Amino acid sequence: MYDVAVIGAGVVGAFCARELKKYDLDVVVAESADDVAAGASRANSGIVHAGFDAPAGSLKAKFNLEGNRLMEEVCRELGVKFYRNGSLVLAGKGQEEQLRALFERGIQNGVTGLRIVGREELAAMEPNVAEGAQSALYAPTGGIVCPYGLTIAAMGNAMDNGAALECGFKAVSAERCKGGWTLHAASGKTLSARIVINCAGYGSEQVAALFGDSSFRIGARKGEYMLLDRSCGGFVRHTMFSLPTAAGKGVLLTPTADGNVLVGPTSVEQAEYDTSVRREGFDDIRAKACLLMKDIPFSQTITSFAGVRAYSDRHDFIVEWSAACEGLFHVAGIESPGLTSAPALGAYAAKQVAEKLGAGKNSTFDPVRRPQHWFRSLTDEEKNEVIARRPEYGKIVCRCEEVTLGEIVDAMRTNPPARTLDGIKLRTRAGMGRCQSGFCQPGVFDILRSEYGLQADEVTKNGGKSFVIAGGEL
Amino acid sequence: MKRDLVIIGGGPAGLAAAIAAYDKGVRDILVVERESRPGGILKQCIHNGFGLTRFKESMTGPEYAQRFIDEAEKRKIEILTDTFVTRLTDKKEVTCMNERGIFTIQARAVILAMGCRERSKGALNIAGTRPAGLFSAGTAQKYVNLYGMLPGKRVVILGSGDIGLIMARRMTLEGAKVLCVCEIRPHSSGLRRNIAQCLDDFGIPLYLQHTIVEIRGKERVEGVVVAAVDKDKRPIAGTEKVFECDTVLFSVGLIPENELTKGAGIPLDGRTKGCTVDGDRETQAEGIFACGNVLHVHDLVDFVSEEAEIAGSAAAEYLFGGERQKRLIPVQAGQNVSYVLPQRLDAASESPQKLYFRVTGAIKNAVVRVEGGDGVREWKKIAVAPGEMEHITLPPAYFREAEGLCVSVLAQEA
Incomplete structure (x- = not known):
């Protein structure tokens, strides 16, 4: 049994997991999609708001200001631009x-x-x-x-510190078990944890309902x-x-x-x-x-x-213990300025949960993650040293964004590992440039196949049934 | 590292330029190619019809490329494969990257032959979802011809560029059902022979003045909505028709890949999206030449080879004799002409100059008129279309005294 199960691997879930790992807690993140940052965290404005917009005294104002203050250090630690x-x-x-x-x-x-x-x-x-x-x-x-870059980095850092990530875990029911809750997924998988944090974005109303909590609506x-x-x-x-x-x-x-x-x-x-x-x-x-x-x-x-922004009927963030159900904490209704607030929301939720469980600090927590863009920010001389050791860093796969084979291989071998074309794209920018993957897609397709031993008809764009090849091999 | 001539790109343009420069006496030549093998996009163009103009025989793309690869090998021209040029300066410094590292070559002359890329679906702002199953036509061609994989089984193609037409036939031959080709303009941008051989022969309808207004499907494409458009290319309400399909191919234009050129600060032509060049295919940066699809998009590789030979020979001349004294005069696109290449001509040249141009719309019984030199010259053409590049040749006597030339195309008066 885990100490904490976080439902949802968007930016809020990722920061909850990372902040929880600063305590002596076993943490799992359950994500219904096949990769992190699959919902609102993938497609938003990427703005770190100053905080003048939220109504005074609201949770939005509080977490916005706190998140904005934290962002610089968090991004330095996580290696995010x-x-x-x-x-x-x-x-x-x-x-x-x-x-x-x-x-x-x-x-x-x-x-x-x-x-x-x-x-x-x-x-x-x-x-x-x-x-x-x-x-x-x-x-x-x-x-x-970069909103998905921040999410990937926060989740990766949580995983580097021991958090588990279960992708493709769509929770369909929750039942009480001794000392906590057991979550059942559509796939048949189960997870048990003492505390559950609901960071399911648009799905957070449904997740609350699994626990018999109908205290808010999500639009x-x-x-x-x-x-x-x-x-x-x-x-x-x-x-x-x-x-x-x-x-x-x-x-x-x-x-x-x-x-x-x-x-x-x-x-x-x-x-x-x-x-x-x-x-x-x-x-x-x-x-x-x-x-x-x-x-x-x-x-x-x-x-x-x-x-899609998931907003609550309270028109403010919902950051609280469920009144209806013991052991469930909501971080829901996180519309703008949610990205800005995420580090602060994660820290707040983790503190609440750690206090409840009486958890101490995790003395081995390492907040630092190697920047995703580490290679491209090197000088030519430094790049040459890397290429001498790892020649795949000298091989350009995506010509518009000049992404190397080495970076793509790393994206599959770094937490959270990329398993799809979009997964590679979000981590490396391969396919994100002006040709929009016209040239590099078959190359990335090949790299995924060989890394994971996939058949041609098993490679997907972004998980599920989003197969790239639908006509078979000739 | 120093080299006399660095050619960026080992496709048909780069190879032909290298061979021409060699044959004019240049020996220190390096062709830099980003892929593992030379030949460029021809490697995946396994259909025939290449070489009809130049060699009077029909070859496949790989066969056409191989002729030039063989010629380059015969001359022991060095081709550095798996090497990507990351930077170019107008001082002819070429920075490369490969599995051995990053290094800069100081060239005495450079030929740009980077080719072009397909305009992406993203640029079109089509409404609807963004599922798997959306491919640019060239990407699908790579999957089918080089990977032996069929991207999908029911296909709608947007855009009637040549690659889209070729892929309509190719996908059909491999067992897919191609439902239609939609072209937003009133005319195809492809070659007439491709419409006949790739669509008509297979009963694939071409809907002119139609476009895709919506893409449907969550994970994989499930269908598209096609609508007719008015003369301003706006969809006409009430004409929508749904096609169930699992794949959409986009063949909506080619764009010269001039990122390196821009980085070097060399001026581009807004119309061709390539450099502005003179008759030698020399750009506005001394000693830097350009040819092939990076200069302007060609319909036929035969003309790419021809243009590359001009650039290769001129680069050789430059290497041996330095910058020639030129009297450059502008060549302008007149009525019904979208562009003329070269954009500048050396009026002091002693050799005939060939002008290539495209028209803005299809004209039957057309007259090509050149003005500005010694009188007005006219050529008759049975039919001209935007999808087919035209050319005329001017003798030196015509432009010797000229201050500028203008090429226009008119409908012949009955």
Whole structure:
């Protein structure tokens, strides 16, 4: 029996696992998909919010500020690229009062460094800013991070410290057992743990229901995005927002931690989880983004996608022990600023659980993980030393992103191991460039086959039945 | 490391350029190839029809490539395979990476022959899901022809580029059902002979002015929604039709791969997405030449070889004689012409100059008109189409006094 079972390997579950491993606890993470970061953590804006947006006194405000404060150190430990590029909320004529209100709220929330900049300074900060933007709220503590990179790294670090990961574990029932709970998966597998943490994202309402807890509802709100090629990297430096409305923070335009430009998201209420993109979504993004920046190089779009935010009917985070059920802790309804908050949410949940179980500190915990991008950040001389020892680091597989065979092999042999084309892509960027895997996909397909001894019709794009080859061998 | 001539890319362009340079006397040649074998994309083009123009015989892609590989071997031209060029400067420094490490070569002349890549589905912003089963046509071609695997059994193809047409036939021959080819434009971008031999002969419908408006399927493609489009390429409501399929191939254009060129700061032509060159195929960086699909996308490899020979010979001339005194005049694309290559011509040249160009739309009974030199010259063409590159040759007497030339294509008056 494990001490703790975390349900869900999104960014919140990953940080729960990592923080739990700072205590003397046996931890397992049960994930219904075949890889980590399969839901909202895969497809979101990748923004580390400053914290001026959440209502004062809310859990969102509390964890946002705390998460933002932690992010720098966490990313250094985990080897994840994080940039405090600062954010700008733009206001047009007649919107000065709203901007002022946002500034006041930020001050109340404890955000540091906030100030309102005028048109001239704004234009100097962002030469391509839209003509209509007269002033802006500048938040220097705003940042950007790769959301799936952060999730993979946090989960990997938890695993390096002894946490177990069970992918393909879709919990379908929970029953009391001596000293805890037994979870049953659709596959027939079971897991037992003294405490269960519910980090199941959109599925967290269903997970709560398995335990007889129906204290909250989870809704799905889809957000569509367009991603522009790295060649547009210099187009924007800060994360550009418009003034928030009741529907959320609206369409933003930001550089990504990997040097692309991301535009989105839309906001579409949905009856169920659905990541399809709509034609109207693109029109919506284009129309709204033009209020932020002028001459956006949409012709350099390399892909478009959608993510689903799971929000709760409390419209705030749910971070608490279940009132209905002993031994169940919820970290649910984690919509924006969930990515920012994740390190703080994990630390808080782990502390609650450790106290409950009376667990002491884990003296052997190592917070450091080798950066995923370690090889590409070396000098040519250092790379040559690596290649001399491991020649596969001299062999480029993905030409657009210049990903080497060595990096791909590492992605399959580092926690959490990649087993699919998308798994390799999220860990190494192979296939994420301008050709969108046209050239490297067969190569990566081959590498997966030989590493795992798979037949041609067993390689998947992202697990399940997403087989790459559906017509068999000739 | 120092070399006289470094050629980036060991496909048909790079090989032909190397052979031509050798035959003009250059001996210190290095061809850098990122794959394990030379031949480039021809390795996976196992259909025939290559070489009809140049060799007056029909060969497969690998056969065509082999001729050049054999010629290069005969001359003992060094081809460094499994080596990736990571950086190029306008000072002709070429930085390479392979399993032995990273090293920089100082070349005296460079020929760019990196080829092109397929425009990806991601650039199209198609609505719907993003399941497995979406392939660019060339990727599917690699799976079928080099891996011996069939990507899927029921296929819809978007875009009527040549690779898509070839793959419609190829997938059909291997037992897949190709439901249709959709082309958003009113004309195909492929060769007429490919439409006849790859679609018509197999009863595969080509829907012009149609596109895919939605992709369906959660894990693997389950179907697509196809709709007719208006003249602005906007889908027409009410024309949607659902096709159940497990695979979608995209053949929606080719883009010269000029990342190295951009890194070196060499100017590109917005139209061709390749360098702007003169008749020698010399770019705006002295001693750096370009040829093949990295310069502009060709329909026929025969013309790639021809262009590469121009570049290879010119590089040799440059290596032996230094930069020639040139009087460069601009060559402009006029009415109904999308681009002309080369973009600049040496009016002082003593040899005839061949101009390649593409038209913007299909014209029957067309007249090609060149102006700006010694009078107006005209050539009659029975039919021209955007999918087929055209060319004309000008004698030195025509452009000797010219300050600039303009090529246009007009419909012949009845």
